[in-house]
Amino acid sequence: MSDKQPVRRRSQAKRANSEAVQNEYQPYVDAEWGFVNHWYPALFSNELGEGDVEGIQIAGIQIVLRRANGKVYALKDQCIHRGVRLSAKPMCFNKETISCWYHGFTFNLESGNLDTIVGNPDDPLIGNTNLTTYPVEEVAGLIFVFVRSDDYPDEDVPPLSEDLPLRFPENSDRFPHPLWPASPSLLDESVVALGIHRTGEANWRIACENGFDNAHILVHKDNTIVQANNWVLPLGIRPASEDCITVFDDAGGPKGMMQWLFTDRWEPILENKTLDVKVEGLNSRLYRTSVIMPGVLLVENWPEEGIAQYEWYVPITDDTYEYWEVLVKHCPTSESEEQFTYRFDTVFQPLALRGFNDCDLHAREAMQDFYADGTGWQKEQLVETDISAIMWRKLASRHNRGIAPPPPGAQGRDKASSIRLRNVSEGKSPGYYVEKIDDLNNFNRTSVRQKGR
Amino acid sequence: MPVVSCHFTDGASFEVDADSGESFLEVALRHGVPIRNQCRSGTCLSCLGRYAAGSGPLSPRPGRPSSLLPVDKEQGKALCCVSEVTSEGDIYFDYPSDEAGPSEAKCFIDSIEWIASDAVKLTVELADGDWLDFRSGQYVEIAVPDSSRCRSYSMCTAPNDLPQLAFMVRILAGGLMSEYLTTIAKPDDVLTLRGPFGGFAWSGSRSAPQLFIAGGTGLSPICSILHEIRNVAGAKPPMTLSLGCATPEALLAPDYLRLLESWMPTLSLRLSAEFGDVEGAVMRGNALTAIDFSAVTPQTEAYVCGPEGLINAATKKLVEVGVPATNIYYERFVASGAT
Numbered sequence A: 001m002s003d004k005q006p007v008r009r010r011s012q013a014k015r016a017n018s019e020a021v022q023n024e025y026q027p028y029v030d031a032e033w034g035f036v037n038h039w040y041p042a043l044f045s046n047e048l049g050e051g052d053v054e055g056i057q058i059a060g061i062q063i064v065l066r067r068a069n070g071k072v073y074a075l076k077d078q079c080i081h082r083g084v085r086l087s088a089k090p091m092c093f094n095k096e097t098i099s100c101w102y103h104g105f106t107f108n109l110e111s112g113n114l115d116t117i118v119g120n121p122d123d124p125l126i127g128n129t130n131l132t133t134y135p136v137e138e139v140a141g142l143i144f145v146f147v148r149s150d151d152y153p154d155e156d157v158p159p160l161s162e163d164l165p166l167r168f169p170e171n172s173d174r175f176p177h178p179l180w181p182a183s184p185s186l187l188d189e190s191v192v193a194l195g196i197h198r199t200g201e202a203n204w205r206i207a208c209e210n211g212f213d214n215a216h217i218l219v220h221k222d223n224t225i226v227q228a229n230n231w232v233l234p235l236g237i238r239p240a241s242e243d244c245i246t247v248f249d250d251a252g253g254p255k256g257m258m259q260w261l262f263t264d265r266w267e268p269i270l271e272n273k274t275l276d277v278k279v280e281g282l283n284s285r286l287y288r289t290s291v292i293m294p295g296v297l298l299v300e301n302w303p304e305e306g307i308a309q310y311e312w313y314v315p316i317t318d319d320t321y322e323y324w325e326v327l328v329k330h331c332p333t334s335e336s337e338e339q340f341t342y343r344f345d346t347v348f349q350p351l352a353l354r355g356f357n358d359c360d361l362h363a364r365e366a367m368q369d370f371y372a373d374g375t376g377w378q379k380e381q382l383v384e385t386d387i388s389a390i391m392w393r394k395l396a397s398r399h400n401r402g403i404a405p406p407p408p409g410a411q412g413r414d415k416a417s418s419i420r421l422r423n424v425s426e427g428k429s430p431g432y433y434v435e436k437i438d439d440l441n442n443f444n445r446t447s448v449r450q451k452g453r
Numbered sequence B: 001m002p003v004v005s006c007h008f009t010d011g012a013s014f015e016v017d018a019d020s021g022e023s024f025l026e027v028a029l030r031h032g033v034p035i036r037n038q039c040r041s042g043t044c045l046s047c048l049g050r051y052a053a054g055s056g057p058l059s060p061r062p063g064r065p066s067s068l069l070p071v072d073k074e075q076g077k078a079l080c081c082v083s084e085v086t087s088e089g090d091i092y093f094d095y096p097s098d099e100a101g102p103s104e105a106k107c108f109i110d111s112i113e114w115i116a117s118d119a120v121k122l123t124v125e126l127a128d129g130d131w132l133d134f135r136s137g138q139y140v141e142i143a144v145p146d147s148s149r150c151r152s153y154s155m156c157t158a159p160n161d162l163p164q165l166a167f168m169v170r171i172l173a174g175g176l177m178s179e180y181l182t183t184i185a186k187p188d189d190v191l192t193l194r195g196p197f198g199g200f201a202w203s204g205s206r207s208a209p210q211l212f213i214a215g216g217t218g219l220s221p222i223c224s225i226l227h228e229i230r231n232v233a234g235a236k237p238p239m240t241l242s243l244g245c246a247t248p249e250a251l252l253a254p255d256y257l258r259l260l261e262s263w264m265p266t267l268s269l270r271l272s273a274e275f276g277d278v279e280g281a282v283m284r285g286n287a288l289t290a291i292d293f294s295a296v297t298p299q300t301e302a303y304v305c306g307p308e309g310l311i312n313a314a315t316k317k318l319v320e321v322g323v324p325a326t327n328i329y330y331e332r333f334v335a336s337g338a339t
């Protein structure tokens, strides 16, 4: 650099950020876009039929899923040529590949290799480059994808069970509970999983921390399902012992923490004399929560005996997450499966997953602005019930397999892009799925002008 | 005249006709061979080359000191700048021929904070339009403002922290850079960097146990390597970091190191002090006595950075417990003195 040129600072914004105080759980604070190199649910199995192609986004990484000969494949949904999303207009000439609809770069589903280019089959690039692929597991009607950074080695991909809650009865001795000796697991045989997923407008961490916040059950006080069943749901549950939470982080196993709720390690608060507020319910509704990397909630014995509720708060961008709620139950007979399905449709989905948990979506959204610019993590004033959130933040700082960088060239990085603004003006909010091109002959704009007629 | 063939990792090779009596580095550079270099005095290891076997076309020039250990020479390592050609043969360099060499960059001081009784952390940000790539473990020269002198400092940050860089600097009474940093420098002042230099870098092995031995600000390049390992995708190797300082108060950023330990499940930390009131997790002794060498396996890769004495003692001890010399990497903070 010549001395004659003025020496100037870079943009001030960047500097303010890097001057942020180093925090005990700084890696968690840095994980605005989520953690990578973890297993996340991507779709329900029935959302991806034979031959179907869908595009989604997790932790800022665009992913295209395709089912061919029954098997689900996941590849980076960003063409290596010019960055086009393959899923925007799926083009597949056979069961082994997926082609980009723009210039025909054709990728092997299994390896991601550039197998050919539709209109340029002798190009030297063919065979010498590839798209990142993502390992896929399909269990109990859910498609899980190992969302990884481009250089994460195949041989280091952990089994799905490392990113799912503890299983029972193998952990019943360590984490006993007399009322539910063995909660069902997604990985069990004869298990049925029914659920929903949708997009919430908040950072994934805000959503996740809400899931196991023992003071927040106050927001559920007036929920229909609580009042209709006369449930005793405390006003809050406060930690009453130094071992109220147990961290588990065995090598090769899930990394998470168990909250010993409704034991003498936690004290349920049923009355506040200052305010003259009392819980009026009659029927106890006991449950226990644990949270596991990369942000999986297990609520045992909820919303009914013999059922476990799983939740994921899968980061899409830094201000949207895909909220998954899945109820898991052992149904050894087709009769019991039918009963569970009926009850899911008539009670659990409308009153629990929607009604009860919809007020959680409200609460998470209400926190978002406070944390959005990063200052909330420093300004928040915590109380003893927040022990759960802080332990989780520390645990996540230690056991994450990678912090997702703000994604280069992905949807939602630029909050004011013209495409985003147009979509919003057309009534489509930023979400989880790719915006597919349904009519190539029609770029539907209201302001077409013509002349010469 | 004997012909020497220089080979680079990108497959490029260059032939050099040379006579003895002149530094091989000088001759090779004249022939356009891109051998890394900096000090040209046998110290910094930038111009390190290897022979296929124990000996090769170069011999040490009489009367020129070099920082190679006897075992390095047995294994056929040579420093081009203090060697001369004595026969025909091949020499290999562990980097590509087309890599950009050292460059100059301006930066702004972000902060200077005390991190121990006799050390500061200097944090800078590259100026708009300036850039300086490096590998974790390398160092740069910083020009001392209003003087004609430069001082060498190893980054304690990783390449993906760019455009920010930081250095852990020991403050010496009466030292030129030390005085500048503690009495004159302030945020937003401009400094000039030149680099990167040095071959002290992470091997990239994610399976071999990694042992880091640091004395004082020798911690700086090791911190950089730890950050790189934290950022790398995939399973992490088992790591031990042993930092020794004179007194507990001189231990560098111990709280930050404990945080790193809590964020890296495969890292274990040993802190030791030779003198003063030792308590808590700090052990009495030095970076070497704090290590349980019975647990050190021959697969271990060791990184040593600190005073001369520590490097020599560590190398001796590591070789004794069966760690091959090729697995031992070190960086010396040679005193700048009156130059």
Ligand SMILES: Cc1cc2nc3c(=O)[nH]c(=O)nc-3n(C[C@H](O)[C@H](O)[C@H](O)COP(=O)(O)OP(=O)(O)OC[C@H]3O[C@@H](n4cnc5c(N)ncnc54)[C@H](O)[C@@H]3O)c2cc1C
Residues within 6 Å of the ligand: B044, B139, B151, B152, B153, B154, B155, B167, B168, B169, B170, B171, B172, B173, B174, B175, B176, B177, B178, B179, B198, B217, B218, B220, B221, B332, B333, B334, B335, B336, B337, B338
């Ligand atoms: C490759 C390399 C990397 C280095 N990296 C670092 C680093 O990361 N952090 C760091 O703090 N230093 C590092 N150094 C040392 C650094 O370059 C300077 O030598 C040191 O900071 C002193 O500079 P000064 O201008 O303050 O003192 P000077 O004005 O150079 O010296 C003042 C007095 O101290 C003596 N002295 C100089 N250097 C040393 C020394 N290293 N040990 C003991 N006495 C000395 C001198 O002989 C003189 O009497 C590195 C050196 C090299 C060669």
Ligand code: FES
Residues within 6 Å of the ligand: A079, A080, A081, A082, A083, A084, A100, A101, A102, A103, A104, A105
């Ligand atoms: S952008 Fe995909 S083929 Fe050109």
Ligand code: FES
Residues within 6 Å of the ligand: B036, B037, B038, B039, B040, B041, B042, B043, B044, B045, B046, B047, B048, B079, B080, B081, B082
């Ligand atoms: S250039 Fe040869 S040792 Fe520094």
Ligand SMILES: [Fe+2]
Residues within 6 Å of the ligand: A210, A211, A216, A217, A220, A357, A360
């Ligand atoms: Fe809730």
